[in-house]
Amino acid sequence: xxxxxxxxxxxxxxxxxxxxxxxxxxxxxxxxxxxxxxxxxxxxxxxxxxxxxxxxxxxxxxxxxxxxxxxxxxxxxxxxxxxxxxxxxxxxxxxxxxxxxxxxxxxxxxxxxxxxxxxxxxxxxxxxxxxxxxxxxxxxxxxxxxxxxxxxxxxxxxxxxxxxxxxxxxxxxxxxxxxxxxxxxxxxxxxxxxxxxxx
Numbered sequence: 344x345x346x347x348x349x350x351x352x353x354x355x356x357x358x359x360x361x362x363x364x365x366x367x368x369x370x371x372x373x374x375x376x377x378x379x380x381x382x383x384x385x386x387x388x389x390x391x392x393x394x395x396x397x398x399x400x401x402x403x404x405x406x407x408x409x410x411x412x413x414x415x416x417x418x419x420x421x422x423x424x425x426x427x428x429x430x431x432x433x434x435x436x437x438x439x440x441x442x443x444x445x446x447x448x449x450x451x452x453x454x455x456x457x458x459x460x461x462x463x464x465x466x467x468x469x470x471x472x473x474x475x476x477x478x479x480x481x482x483x484x485x486x487x488x489x490x491x492x493x494x495x496x497x498x499x500x501x502x503x504x505x506x507x508x509x510x511x512x513x514x515x516x517x518x519x520x521x522x523x524x525x526x527x528x529x530x531x532x533x534x535x536x537x538x539x540x541x542x
């Protein structure tokens with residue numbers, strides 16, 4: 344098996360001092376119901392088993408012909424059971440709110456505006472998944488923000504802390520939005536964090 348491109352074959356250490364590896368980026372060419380990332384399990388860049396953490400950056404919008412915003416959803420390993428407790432804190436510039444769920448069926452990954460809102464605005468979310476190959480429950484931290492520009496009150500910035508109640512390694516990530524699809528042009532970039540091997 345060939346060494347991945349981020350390993351120096353002469354020294355067998357990382358060429359990237361920060362140990363971040365770009366796994367893949369997907370930009371949607373059509374409206375899409377589910378965006379999926381799956382481990383390649385081949386020892387190469389796409390093999391999740393070599394990473395300590397994963398980072399996902401979402402630049403997204405909902406295709407529903409409506410106004411407002413809707414929560415993005417993330418599941419692991421095809422698990423849609425009530426195994427994702429979370430706490431969410433958000434504000435829209437005039438009011439703040441908090442919510443908690445002890446048995447959600449997904450991890451919220453931010454608010455994404457619908458397609459009748461101001462054109463060409465996409466919402467941003469950064470998802471940090473910790474210790475993805477450990478034998479403990481998996482934690483995630485989500486930072487998200489969106490500015491709709493119409494003063495409707497659907498503009499949000501927030502943070503969500505969550506747990507997946509499974510000891511299994513994360514081998515698949517599925518991303519959806521309710522009541523519609525991810526809009527054409529939405530972009531998803533996945534990064535892996537390797538154990539640091541260089542000074």
